[in-house]
Amino acid sequence: MFIVLLRFGANRAAAPRFMEGHRAWLDQGHAEGIFLLSGSLQPAAGGAILAHGLSRDALDDRLRQDPFVAEGVVEAEIIAITPGRADPRLAFLAG
Template sequence: MFIVMLRFTEHMAKAGEFMEGHKAWIAQGFADGVFLLVGSLKPNQGGAVVAHNLSHAELAQRVNDDPFVAENVVSAEIIEIEPARLDERLHFLDTSD
């Protein structure tokens, strides 16, 4: 499981130019079953994505395809988490089986 931090850069004013492409990128991530959650970092710092069902390398490629990343509107950091304990509602995230 991964958390992707998308922090605004000094080019954040360009976000409007690439918003439709960024929204399409998000929609594709959900359609592909990779994104579990997408949200804003408050206050106005960027966004975050929780992703699963792919490798680090596959996620890195997907993140690089985000127009916000490609156009340097945000910088991306991918954080990998290996769950050690899960609430039963999140059992589908357990990859230890």
């Protein structure tokens, strides 16, 4: 499982031009069950994604397809987590 931090980069001002593509990219990740959660970093610092069910290499490939990453709007930081314990509602993540 991974936490992906998408912090605004040097090309932040171009975000509106690539927002539609970024949202479609997020929608695809959610529809495929790879992205469990996505949202904004506060205050206005970028975004974050909780991803699972793929390798680090596959995640890197997927991130390169995000228009925000490709165009330098954000820079991705990936944090790998090996779940050990979880609330019963999230037990599927610890398996």
